[in-house]
Structures are given as C-alpha cells and as structure tokens.
Amino acid sequence: MAEAAPRRHPTLDEVAEHAGVSRSVASRALNNAPHVSRAKREAVERAVRQLGYARNSTARALATRQTGAAALVISGEDPSIFADPFFARVIVGASAALDSADLHLMLCLAASDRGRKRVEELLRSRGADGVMLMALREDDPLTRMADEAQMPVVFGGRPVGSAPRWYVDVDNVGGAREATEHLVSLGRRRVAVICGRLDTEAGRARYRGYRDAMLGAGLDPFPPTEGDFTERSGAAAMAALLAEHPDVDGVFAANDNMAAGALRIVRETGRRVPADVAVVGFDDLAVAQVADPPLTTVHQPVEALGREMARMLVALVNGQDPTPLVLPTRLTVRASA
Amino acid sequence: MAEAAPRRHPTLDEVAEHAGVSRSVASRALNNAPHVSRAKREAVERAVRQLGYARNSTARALATRQTGAAALVISGEDPSIFADPFFARVIVGASAALDSADLHLMLCLAASDRGRKRVEELLRSRGADGVMLMALREDDPLTRMADEAQMPVVFGGRPVGSAPRWYVDVDNVGGAREATEHLVSLGRRRVAVICGRLDTEAGRARYRGYRDAMLGAGLDPFPPTEGDFTERSGAAAMAALLAEHPDVDGVFAANDNMAAGALRIVRETGRRVPADVAVVGFDDLAVAQVADPPLTTVHQPVEALGREMARMLVALVNGQDPTPLVLPTRLTVRASA
DNA sequence: GCTTCCAGTGGGAGCGCTCCCAAAGCGCAC
DNA sequence: GTGCGCTTTGGGAGCGCTCCCACTGGAAGC
Structure with missing residues (x-):
C-alpha cells in the first residue's frame, strides 16, 4: 500500500x-x-x-512522434515588448485551450538573435507539435522560419504584406474606423491620430481605419504620427502633435498605452479631457479603466484571440484544416470621449 | 548544394x-x-x-535523460491572476537566463484542478529538467507536488509557513517598513494599510513590515484590510477604510494595483493626494508611473527575480547547490507621498 | 461437428539518439 | 623490432515507450 x-x-x-x-x-x-x-x-x-x-513523457514522445507541447513565439526587437499586458491575456486564453487538448505551452521570447536562433532550432528539431507566432514586423526573420518549419504554424495577427494560410486576427480596420467615427460624431473636426508601429500590420490597419473614417466624413486625415505602443511614445507623439497643431480637438491612439501617454500630456498642457481634446484608445486593457479620465476605447477580445489561436493549432495538429478567423472589435465608451 | x-x-x-x-x-x-x-x-x-x-530533440532527450526545458508554474485560483504585469516581467528575466543556458521555457498556469493535474503530470513524467514555482498560497496543493517532484524546484517568493531549500525572494518586510516609515516621516499619524492576500507570504510579510514600522514609531497599526492585489479590491478596501476612519491621512498598499484603486477612491471622495491622504504602493510596475498622481512606491527588482530563479534552477540542473537569495527593495518617491 | 469471428494477449521491432568500449592506427622511445 | 600510449573509429547496447502482428481460446453461426 x-x-x-x-x-x-x-x-x-x-x-x-x-x-x-x-x-x-x-x-x-x-x-x-x-x-x-x-x-x-x-x-x-x-x-x-x-x-x-x-x-516517461520523453520516451512516449519519441515513440508517438508527438511532443505534447505547442510553442507560442513572440517576436520583437527587445524583450520589453512582452511587458505589454496584452500578451499576458493572450496567454491566458491560449493556455486554457491548450489545457483541454492536453498540450503544454512553451513560451519563446524571440527578441534577440540568440532567441531567434533558439526558436529556429526548436522548429527544426521538432521540439513542439506546432507554433503560434505573434507580433511579427516587416521582414521579420521569423516569417522565413515559419515557412520552413516542418510543423503547423498559426499566426496571431497577420504579418505585414502577406496572408498566411492560418491565422487569427482582430478587426483592426473596423475598430479604428468606429473609434474615429465616434470622435467625429461628437463634433470633433480636427481629429489627429497616434499610430502604432507602421512596420506591423496592426499599426497599419488601424491607421487605415482612421483614414477611411476621416475621408468618409469629408475630413482631412492627419499624416501618421508614429509611436511604438508604449505610454512614453504616446506622450511624445501627443506633445509633437500639440506643438504643431494646437487646435487638435480629438485623438485616436492605436492602443491604450499610447492613449494614456496622450492623456497625460493633454492634462499637463492645461487642456481638459474630453472638453478640449477627446481621446480614444484601442485594446481595452486594464489601463483603460485606471486612466484619468477612464478611456473610451476599442475593445478587442484578447483572451479569445489566444484561445482561438490555440484551438486552430490543435485542429491542425489533429490533421484538420481550419479556416482563418477575424474576431470582431467593439467600441467601449467611457469618459475620455 | x-x-x-x-x-x-x-x-x-x-x-x-x-x-x-x-x-x-x-x-x-x-x-x-x-x-x-x-x-x-x-x-x-x-x-x-x-x-x-x-x-531530433526528443530522441536526444531520451538518450541523455535531459529534456532541455524548464517549467515556470504560476499558481492561483483563477487564471486572471496572471494578468498582473508582474509575471510578465518575471518571465522576461527568467527567459533571458534560460536562453543563455539553452533551456526552453514551459509556462504552466495552474489555476484550475485540471491545470494542477497537468502540472503534476509534468513533474512526475519528467517533462522538464526543473521547475520554478510562484504565487503559492497557504495549503497550496502545489507544495506537496513540489516535495514529491523528482526534479529540482526553485520557489519564487517563499511559500506560507515553510522555507524551501531553494528560493529567490524579495525583501518584502524591509520594503513595507521603508514605505511606512516614509509616510510617518511626512508627518502622517493615521497611516492605514491595504494588505495583499494574507494567505500568501508576500501579503503577510508586507503587513509585518508595516506593523513593525508603526510600532517602531510609537503609532497604532491598523488591523489588516485585505485585498487580492487587484485594482478593484484596492478601491473597495479604500472605500471601507474611509467609511470607518474618515481621518486617515496615509495609506500603504501592498501593491501598485491596489494603490491605484485606492487613489481613485480618494479622488472620488473629494480628497487630495497627497495633501489629504498620502499613498504608497509596492512593485513599481508601469501603473505606478501612469497613475495620477504618479505613485510613490517600493521598487522591487522583478526581472532580476525571474533571472535569479532561472539561474538558480540552471545551477541545480547542473548538479550544483546554490544558496537562497533575497533581493533588496528600494523606495521610489514620486508625487503620491 | 465444423468454421468464423473477435476480445485478449505477448513478443518484437522500431522511434533516433548517446555513449561505452573494443579495436585499429600511428608515432615514438627503448 | 618491440612495446607503450595516444587519438580516432565504429559496433552495439541501451534510453522507455508504442504499435504491429501473430497467436490463443471461447462464443456464435451454420
């Protein structure tokens, strides 16, 4: 006993x-x-x-040719990109879906040459049954690795300039359009934009959405003022914007972090939100609710994104052929606009 | 060719x-x-x-009896605990250290019975070369699993009521004491505390630090008002506190999220920060800088925590016998106190 | 009575690698 | 010419599991 x-x-x-x-x-x-x-x-x-x-799971893996693990690869130039709570939420969703398929989650922060080399090694040596790839930039070396990977690959968000066979994305264009239209419907006419990195598809798509909405309303879209999705860059962008166009009365920021930075600058220059400048963000992460005033923002289903990526990967691992997915976004109105 | x-x-x-x-x-x-x-x-x-x-990494693993992977297990009653950006920073640190030891990172969110079962399976089936364990609560079932695990285990933060052989922790008591002493040195005399979960060692240690400082200054410590480390719980705690003690002039919150919640309630009840109520947090995550006013808080070296955990694990995997580590904290003074 | 079928069983051949060890090759001192 | 010690080489035995397949015996069908 x-x-x-x-x-x-x-x-x-x-x-x-x-x-x-x-x-x-x-x-x-x-x-x-x-x-x-x-x-x-x-x-x-x-x-x-x-x-x-x-x-012994290793022996089993050798005999069955299945590792029982899926990798989530997050690309970026430096690891701090991962500090964005966005990814934590994606992981929560992915983890849940992988759990029910009995797959373990390997997390790869491919933020250095060394990191990318190790991802490549992982893909080539079949250390996982499949991969989820996120945050690819233009000409990202991971794109090539994904092509050559001898295992299923699911993209989270589309890579710039190419539509992979399997991906899960959110409706960036639609969300940005709705955000901008909301500002316009509030009577704002000089609506500026703080873009995300324009070497990411999300950054470009959100600018497109803004641009579409402005043109649709017969207004002049601003040229892109680019940030890198951080609070600091949002603040810098807002400062630059106000310096050049002191009469701006609305801002669409391509994510909440940058919106929070913008909010801070608007306050610091003695303007009121939303009375003088209305601000809309994108993401609807925790920061949106904590911001002062609470941020009107485009809600995107972040955990669902992770969950659906994982589900799609599981389907692929099981030999099915799922279809790409674009998840809806939804404007959430709070005090900032 | x-x-x-x-x-x-x-x-x-x-x-x-x-x-x-x-x-x-x-x-x-x-x-x-x-x-x-x-x-x-x-x-x-x-x-x-x-x-x-x-x-083929699996075949190699079988022959060498080394999987080439380390697991990071994050315990909690529900997965949303992982949304705390704290863990993302830990991961950044751990990932870097594992990278240089050529170990992959498996991330396990042990937030459900199913999740815990899978962690146990992972530990027993030697699906990894070692484990890092975080966020254990009192009587956490993972404690037993760790004891029985046939592989090296490093704790991140000490579990309640036991000192494991290998751990990395931060100086929670010292940090909380310093935070409280700072409030006292500002002339505050009715300094309340919003605790973290008291079934975690971090929650308890931070309350101890607060208590020590109050007694040391000849002041009456408040009894613990418990939150669960979320913004919402901080707000609720602050509301309760102000209802019972409207004359509170200082608050130490056991993390930044709760401090942010407290800030919000203080503002909403028409009090000024720090003039009427000074607030100090703990963590020094991004939210501290975004808060209005920016939060005075106890800085803890979160990425270093992850890095040192990983390093310790690597040492163990290599057959060494490292010594436990307690990392220093440091008060960072901003506008809220 | 015979065949047919199938649940139940165990032997054996992998999966693709590492690593021990015996053997071969070779220079060099005596 | 012999012996010693070195590097280099390849055969073979695992690592611990899965899965194919051949075999058994009892129930069912004729």
Missing part, C-alpha cells in the same frame, strides 16, 4: 512484470485502450500505484 | 552514411565533441547541410 518513493523511476516493463502481464497490456491499460480484460486492467492499476510509476 | 526540403526528416544514420562515417563520429561532430578528425568533421558538416538535417 505504501507508495515508496522510488530511487530510480520504474519503467513500464517493471510495472508489467509486477502486475504479471506483458508490457503491451500494461501500455494499453495505461492509455485506456481497448482489448484489456478488467482483471488485468486492475492489476496494472495496482502495480502503478504500488511502484509509484509515472510514464 | 541545394538544400532540398526533405519529405521525411533525415536521421543521424543517414547523415553518417552520406558523409561516409559511422553514426558515432557523426554524433560527435554534431556535438562538437573531441576525437573527430578535421576531415570527417567537415564531411559531416557538409552532409548535414546537403541533407538539411536537424537533430
């Missing part, structure tokens, strides 16, 4: 011997496969308990 | 044959091991290139 902690891990052979059955039967019993009599099944279960057996 | 994409992955045997050497020599050449002549080494390299060979 006592589950003695074994010095060395018992193998399936030892379990089989202890239970008085063959290795095949023991294996089948362990995997809940058919063709095992009730008696032997119970004998195996008993032996497992008594020996404290736990199957 | 052409690196034809192989339908089936070539094996080391095929590489060896193609290079006209034995499998052993090919293996040695690939691993940069000695006892390989220059000529054969080059022949192997050529064959690798021509066949587009990539070693």
Whole structure:
C-alpha cells in the first residue's frame, strides 16, 4: 500500500512484470485502450500505484512522434515588448485551450538573435507539435522560419504584406474606423491620430481605419504620427502633435498605452479631457479603466484571440484544416470621449 | 548544394552514411565533441547541410535523460491572476537566463484542478529538467507536488509557513517598513494599510513590515484590510477604510494595483493626494508611473527575480547547490507621498 | 461437428539518439 | 623490432515507450 518513493523511476516493463502481464497490456491499460480484460486492467492499476510509476513523457514522445507541447513565439526587437499586458491575456486564453487538448505551452521570447536562433532550432528539431507566432514586423526573420518549419504554424495577427494560410486576427480596420467615427460624431473636426508601429500590420490597419473614417466624413486625415505602443511614445507623439497643431480637438491612439501617454500630456498642457481634446484608445486593457479620465476605447477580445489561436493549432495538429478567423472589435465608451 | 526540403526528416544514420562515417563520429561532430578528425568533421558538416538535417530533440532527450526545458508554474485560483504585469516581467528575466543556458521555457498556469493535474503530470513524467514555482498560497496543493517532484524546484517568493531549500525572494518586510516609515516621516499619524492576500507570504510579510514600522514609531497599526492585489479590491478596501476612519491621512498598499484603486477612491471622495491622504504602493510596475498622481512606491527588482530563479534552477540542473537569495527593495518617491 | 469471428494477449521491432568500449592506427622511445 | 600510449573509429547496447502482428481460446453461426 505504501507508495515508496522510488530511487530510480520504474519503467513500464517493471510495472508489467509486477502486475504479471506483458508490457503491451500494461501500455494499453495505461492509455485506456481497448482489448484489456478488467482483471488485468486492475492489476496494472495496482502495480502503478504500488511502484509509484509515472510514464516517461520523453520516451512516449519519441515513440508517438508527438511532443505534447505547442510553442507560442513572440517576436520583437527587445524583450520589453512582452511587458505589454496584452500578451499576458493572450496567454491566458491560449493556455486554457491548450489545457483541454492536453498540450503544454512553451513560451519563446524571440527578441534577440540568440532567441531567434533558439526558436529556429526548436522548429527544426521538432521540439513542439506546432507554433503560434505573434507580433511579427516587416521582414521579420521569423516569417522565413515559419515557412520552413516542418510543423503547423498559426499566426496571431497577420504579418505585414502577406496572408498566411492560418491565422487569427482582430478587426483592426473596423475598430479604428468606429473609434474615429465616434470622435467625429461628437463634433470633433480636427481629429489627429497616434499610430502604432507602421512596420506591423496592426499599426497599419488601424491607421487605415482612421483614414477611411476621416475621408468618409469629408475630413482631412492627419499624416501618421508614429509611436511604438508604449505610454512614453504616446506622450511624445501627443506633445509633437500639440506643438504643431494646437487646435487638435480629438485623438485616436492605436492602443491604450499610447492613449494614456496622450492623456497625460493633454492634462499637463492645461487642456481638459474630453472638453478640449477627446481621446480614444484601442485594446481595452486594464489601463483603460485606471486612466484619468477612464478611456473610451476599442475593445478587442484578447483572451479569445489566444484561445482561438490555440484551438486552430490543435485542429491542425489533429490533421484538420481550419479556416482563418477575424474576431470582431467593439467600441467601449467611457469618459475620455 | 541545394538544400532540398526533405519529405521525411533525415536521421543521424543517414547523415553518417552520406558523409561516409559511422553514426558515432557523426554524433560527435554534431556535438562538437573531441576525437573527430578535421576531415570527417567537415564531411559531416557538409552532409548535414546537403541533407538539411536537424537533430531530433526528443530522441536526444531520451538518450541523455535531459529534456532541455524548464517549467515556470504560476499558481492561483483563477487564471486572471496572471494578468498582473508582474509575471510578465518575471518571465522576461527568467527567459533571458534560460536562453543563455539553452533551456526552453514551459509556462504552466495552474489555476484550475485540471491545470494542477497537468502540472503534476509534468513533474512526475519528467517533462522538464526543473521547475520554478510562484504565487503559492497557504495549503497550496502545489507544495506537496513540489516535495514529491523528482526534479529540482526553485520557489519564487517563499511559500506560507515553510522555507524551501531553494528560493529567490524579495525583501518584502524591509520594503513595507521603508514605505511606512516614509509616510510617518511626512508627518502622517493615521497611516492605514491595504494588505495583499494574507494567505500568501508576500501579503503577510508586507503587513509585518508595516506593523513593525508603526510600532517602531510609537503609532497604532491598523488591523489588516485585505485585498487580492487587484485594482478593484484596492478601491473597495479604500472605500471601507474611509467609511470607518474618515481621518486617515496615509495609506500603504501592498501593491501598485491596489494603490491605484485606492487613489481613485480618494479622488472620488473629494480628497487630495497627497495633501489629504498620502499613498504608497509596492512593485513599481508601469501603473505606478501612469497613475495620477504618479505613485510613490517600493521598487522591487522583478526581472532580476525571474533571472535569479532561472539561474538558480540552471545551477541545480547542473548538479550544483546554490544558496537562497533575497533581493533588496528600494523606495521610489514620486508625487503620491 | 465444423468454421468464423473477435476480445485478449505477448513478443518484437522500431522511434533516433548517446555513449561505452573494443579495436585499429600511428608515432615514438627503448 | 618491440612495446607503450595516444587519438580516432565504429559496433552495439541501451534510453522507455508504442504499435504491429501473430497467436490463443471461447462464443456464435451454420
């Protein structure tokens, strides 16, 4: 009865011997496969308990050619990109979906040459059953690696200038358009834009959405003022904007972090939000609610993004052929606009 | 010359044959091991290139009994705990350290029974070479799993009521004491506290630090008002506090999220920060700088925490016996106190 | 009575790598 | 010429699992 902690891990052979059955039967019993009599099944279960057996996942992986793991690769020039709580939410969603498919999550921050090299090694050496790829920039070396990867690849957000076979994205254009239209509907006429990085598809798509809405309303779109999705860059962009166009009365920022930075600058220059300048963000992360005033923003289903990526990957691993997905966004109106 | 994409992955045997050497020599050449002549080494390299060979990491893992991966397990009752940007920073640090040891990172969000079961399975089936464990609560089932794990375990923060053999922690008591002393030095006398969860060691230690400082200054410590480290819970705690003690003139919150919530309530009840109520947080994450007013807070070296955990784990995997580590904290004074 | 079928069983051949060890090759001192 | 010690080489035995396949025996069908 006592589950003695074994010095060395018992193998399936030892379990089989202890239970008085063959290795095949023991294996089948362990995997809940058919063709095992009730008696032997119970004998195996008993032996497992008594020996404290736990199957060696590596050996199993070698025999089945399945690692039981999926990788989430987040690209970027430096690791701080990952500090964006956006990714944490994606991971929560992905993790849940992988859990129910019994896959482990490997997280790869491909933010240095070394990191990218290790991702490549992982892909080539089949250290995972599939990959989810995020935050690719223009000419990202990971794009090539993905092409050559001998395993399923799902993109989170589309890479710049190419439509991969499998991806999950959010409706960036539609969200940005709706945000801008909201500002216009509030009577704002000099609506500026703080873009995200224009070497990412999300950055470009959100600018397109803004531009479409402005043109649609018969207004002049501002040229892009580019930030890098950080609070600091949003503040800098807002400062530059106000210096050149002191009469701006509305701003669409391509994410909440930058919107928060913009808010700070608007306040610091003595203007009121939303009375003097109305601000809309994008993401609807925690910062939007904490901001002062709380941020009107485009809600995107971040956890669902992660979940759907993982689901799509699981489908691929199981030999299915899922179709790409674009998740809807939704304007959430708070005090800032 | 052409690196034809192989339908089936070539094996080391095929590489060896193609290079006209034995499998052993090919293996040695690939691993940069000695006892390989220059000529054969080059022949192997050529064959690798021509066949587009990539070693199968699973087979290697089976033979070497090393998976090449380390797991980071984050415990919690529900997955949203992971949304705290704190963990993202830990991961950035850990990931960098693991990268230089050529270990992959497996991320496990053990927030459900299913998740915990899978962690247990991972530990027992040797799906990783070692584990880092974080955010354990009192009587956390993961504590037992860690005891029984047949692999190195490093704790991030100490678990409640026990000192594991290997851990990395931050000086929670010292930081909280310094924060409280700062409030006292500003002339505040009715300094309340918004605790973190008291079933975590960090929550308890920070309350102890607060208490020590109050008693040391000859002041009456408040009893704990408990939050759960979220903005919302900080707001609720602050509201409760002000209802019962309208004359509070200082608050130490056990993390920045809760401090931000407190700030919001203080503002909403028409009080000024810091004039009427001074507020100090703990963590020094991004939210501290974005808060209005910017938060005086206890800075803790979050990325270093992750990095040192990973380093300690690498040392353990390599058969060394590192010593536990407590990282220093430092008060960062901004506008809120 | 015979064949037919199928659940149940165990042997054996992998999966693709590492690493031990015996053997071969070779220079050099005696 | 012999012996010693070194590097280099390749064969083979694992690592611990899955899965194919051949075999058994009892129930069902004729």
